């Protein structure tokens with residue numbers, strides 16, 4: 001028996017990420033926002049689109065966000 005010391009199992013399901021089809025800034029910073037930066041995210045797998053989302057960090061825009069359709073359980 002080999003203990004899995006290094007974590008990640010190869011069978012672990014990868015999260016499907018939506019990537020920014022476009023990115024930009026909101027015209028104004030809204031109350032409670034940290035940034036006016038955002039993007040228009042689309043899923044290349046199912047085609048789901050979020051519309052424009054703002055209040056995001058550069059790293060979040062680059063990395064994308066998990067697709068709510070493709071990452072549903074079951």
Ligand SMILES: [Zn+2]
Pocket residue numbers: 016043044045046047048067068069070071
């Ligand atoms: Zn999707």
